[in-house]
Amino acid sequence: MKPLSYSQIALYQSCPLHYKLQYIDGLKTKGKWYFSFGSTIHLCAEYFFKVRTPSPPSLEKVLKYYGEIWLSAGYQSAEEEARYKDYGRQILTKFWEVHSADFRLPVAIERMFYVDIDGIKLKGFIDRIDKLDSGGLSVVDYKTNKKLFTKADLENDLQLTLYQLAVEKMWFLPVEKLTLYHLRSNTTCSCAARSEEQLEAASRLVLEVAENISQNSFPATENQYCPCDFPEYCPYYIHKYSGIAPELQESE
Ligand code: SF4
Known part of the structure; x- marks a missing residue:
């Protein structure tokens, strides 16, 4: 069996079918701004601490790096992207102030x-x-x-x-x-x-x-994030795509 990551385990826990569609069938998820934003800030936090001697890069260097590696995928408009880019700059400026004042090399x-x-x-x-x-x-x-x-x-x-x-x-x-x-x-x-x-x-x-x-157990399980990126494969949402209504439960 292939190695499992935390994300895969968490996805299986929230909906096994979603896990299967994404990690076994290889369907691609849609780009979302919050993944782009999170990855960009993560990369900058990594850049800040990834030095060989205990002196972090200057704020100017961190912000320059931020501009270079900024990920644009998933934003609804140029205005929204610009707003988040500015917000990210504020977050990183504060991050730099907090951690420069007490800098220690991580393990x-x-x-x-x-x-x-x-x-x-x-x-x-x-x-x-x-x-x-x-x-x-x-x-x-x-x-x-x-x-x-x-x-x-x-x-x-x-x-x-x-x-x-x-x-x-x-x-x-x-x-x-x-x-x-x-x-x-x-x-x-x-x-x-x-x-x-x-x-x-x-x-x-x-x-x-x-x-x-390994037992191929992939039931669809509704959760707070439904519908996911693959509703056309899901028994709970497929009717919206095929025009076929799901069987109605008979009321007592
Ligand atoms: S839409 Fe269906 S497949 Fe997707 S997470 Fe919800 S229940 Fe699972």
């Missing part, structure tokens, strides 16, 4: 991992890994979400749990802190590392998803 930036969980390969990229004064590690994931993360968001975030699993398998050093970094407000939202029981539960979940995929 790793945009680190690729590929680890084994009982025969299933888990792959991914971790935005940033820092070494804490205690000697333990801190895992940081950048997010361009609108809303600030709650305590529950942090405690239930599967991505952070899987990244802790991967980091501890790669380095044999304990992860002591997990962070979702809210880029829009430059806020560090952190919690303690997951317990052994939580890591074991996440491993079981990876194995369960892998097993379901």
Whole structure:
């Protein structure tokens, strides 16, 4: 079986059919502005920390890089794109101020991992890994979400749990802190590392998803993001494309 990433596991959890259409059948998703915006800001945060000596690039360099790598896909109009481009500049200027004042070289930036969980390969990229004064590690994931993360968001975030699993398998050093970094407000939202029981539960979940995929179990499951980019393949939405109404449930 091919390696699984967090995004694939999360997509399978929200709708197995969507997972199949995208990752097995290879259908292409539509470009969306928030993916372009998020990727651009991520690349700039990576550029800021990816230096060999503990002195970050100047703000001018970061903003120049931002202009060079800006991704335009998915914006509805030139005005909308210009508005977000300006907003991104503000975010990065604040990011530069906050992190230049207290700059420390990370242990790793945009680190690729590929680890084994009982025969299933888990792959991914971790935005940033820092070494804490205690000697333990801190895992940081950048997010361009609108809303600030709650305590529950942090405690239930599967991505952070899987990244802790991967980091501890790669380095044999304990992860002591997990962070979702809210880029829009430059806020560090952190919690303690997951317990052994939580890591074991996440491993079981990876194995369960892998097993379901190998059993070709791909039911359509409606969720808050419906319709996805492939409604013409979905039993819940196909009638809008073929003109055939779905069978009505008989009322009692
Ligand atoms: S539209 Fe259908 S296939 Fe797409 S996510 Fe919703 S239920 Fe799944």
